[in-house]
Every structure is written in structure tokens, then in C-alpha cells.
Amino acid sequence: WVRTRWTRPLEVGVVELATRSAKVPPGDRLDQGLVELEEALTRELHRYRGGPAPFKLTRLGPVRLDALPPLPPSGASAVERAQYTSSLQALAPTISEQTGQNLRRFDLLLYLRLEDDGDAEQRFVEGAGAAGGDFGMVQTSLNDRASVLTLVAIGHELLHCVGATDKYDAQGHAEGVGGLADPSLGLNQKQAEIMVGEIPTGAASGRLPTSLSEVAVGATTAAEIHWR
Numbered sequence: 214w215v216r217t218r219w220t221r222p223l224e225v226g227v228v229e230l231a232t233r234s235a236k237v238p239p240g241d242r243l244d245q246g247l248v249e250l251e252e253a254l255t256r257e258l259h260r261y262r263g264g265p266a267p268f269k270l271t272r273l274g275p276v277r278l279d280a281l282p283p284l285p286p287s288g289a290s291a292v293e294r295a296q297y298t299s300s301l302q303a304l305a306p307t308i309s310e311q312t313g314q315n316l317r318r319f320d321l322l323l324y325l326r327l328e329d330d331g332d333a334e335q336r337f338v339e340g341a342g343a344a345g346g347d348f349g350m351v352q353t354s355l356n357d358r359a360s361v362l363t364l365v366a367i368g369h370e371l372l373h374c375v376g377a378t379d380k381y382d383a384q385g386h387a388e389g390v391g392g393l394a395d396p397s398l399g400l401n402q403k404q405a406e407i408m409v410g411e412i413p414t415g416a417a418s419g420r421l422p423t424s425l426s427e428v429a430v431g432a433t434t435a436a437e438i439h440w441r
Contacts, residue, residue, distance in 0.1 A: 217439040222269040226319040229274030242359035257430040261440040326352040391433035404429040
């Protein structure tokens with residue numbers, strides 16, 4: 214509830230995690246992408262209410278590790294979830310040492326798990342997090358870490374942390390009215406609802422957004438995070 218008063222931007226540390234041998238490109242494009250994501254989410258907030266920007270995103274890293282942590286376990290028990298959270302918290306001294314940042318200054322942490330996929334033609338972005346949780350994690354590739362899909366996944370996981378729920382079905386397509394950026398358009402959508410991540414093109418089909426301008430926060434999500 215305190216997070217979603219929206220009286221100030223929530224400070225978010227975007228922590229890049231990479232192996233010691235990974236050849237991580239310079240972070241300029243990701244820095245710019247995070248600024249664009251901040252601006253996109255601010256525009257969406259202002260469609261519903263006034264106020265300051267909802268998030269301030271700060272890139273940290275890359276933090277070099279012997280091995281990358283796994284994604285959060287799906288369908289895990291409360292004990293397993295607690296163990297996983299503790300394993301991430303144990304990384305805090307390493308992150309602080311390598312970045313010079315005290316993680317306590319951040320309201321939320323978003324871990325960006327950078328996979329080295331070499332020359333693979335098929336890449337994917339995957340995120341995981343719990344509604345109302347304290348952190349999110351996004352898995353992407355070294356070469357795609359500043360892509361639109363990675364930025365959308367970061368935004369998706371951040372909104373999970375402030376109470377938004379997924380709005381897609383088992384096949385990843387928009388589910389119900391809440392999964393539509395603009396319900397008045399039916400299945401002829403022009404934007405992807407951010408908690409879906411896909412622009413519907415039919416009853417069981419869709420396409421991925423190619424820019425942040427094709428992503429919106431729908432009315433149901435806006436209500437969940439107290440933007441309306």
C-alpha cells in the first residue's frame with residue numbers, strides 16, 4: 214500500500230548479473246532504454262492521474278558471478294520461495310562491493326540475468342516475480358539486454374512488485390477484458406497490455422511489440438496498482 218501511494222518515484226536498482234567470463238557490451242543502450250521505459254510508464258500513469266514519475270531506474274553492474282542464479286521456481290512452496298529469496302539476498306554484499314551502491318537505498322530490485330547465447334538466432338526474454346513481491350528477475354541475452362522485449366519484461370516485473378497480475382492465458386495470449394489495452398477495440402488492438410506483452414491479432418494470436426509506444430497499462434492493471 215505504501216509503495217502505491219505514488220507520491221514519489223520508486224527507486225529501482227536494475228542489477229545486471231553476468232558470469233566472470235561473459236563479454237558484456239557497454240551499457241549505454243540499456244541506460245537509454247531504461248530512461249525510455251521510465252518515460253513510457255510516466256505517460257501511462259498520467260493517462261489516469263497526475264503526479265511524479267512512478268519509477269526511477271538505475272542500472273547497477275554488470276556484477277560478475279561464478280554462476281548465474283536460477284530463475285525463481287514456479288509453483289514453489291512458501292519454504293522454497295523463502296529459500297530462493299534468501300539466496301538472492303546473500304548476493305547483496307557482492308553487488309554492493311562491485312557497484313559501490315548500498316542496496317538499502319532502493320525500494321525495489323530488478324535482477325537482469327544475462328545469458329551468453331553466442332550466435333544463437335532464436336533468443337527469448339523471460340521474467341519471473343510475485344505480485345506484491347520485493348524483487349523481479351528478467352532473463353535475457355547479452356546482445357538483447359537493451360531490446361524492446363527486455364524493457365517490456367522489466368516493466369512487467371516492476372508492475373508485479375506493486376500489485377499487478379498477469380493477464381494472459383496458458384498459451385500467452387490476452388485473457389479477458391483485462392488483457393486488452395483498449396477494450397473498446399475488441400481484438401483489433403493497437404497496443405499490448407503490459408501484463409500480457411503481446412498485441413492481440415485474433416482470438417488466439419498476437420504479435421510482439423516493436424517499440425514502447427506499442428505498450429500500454431490497461432484499466433484493470435491501473436486499478437490494481439492504484440493509478441485509478
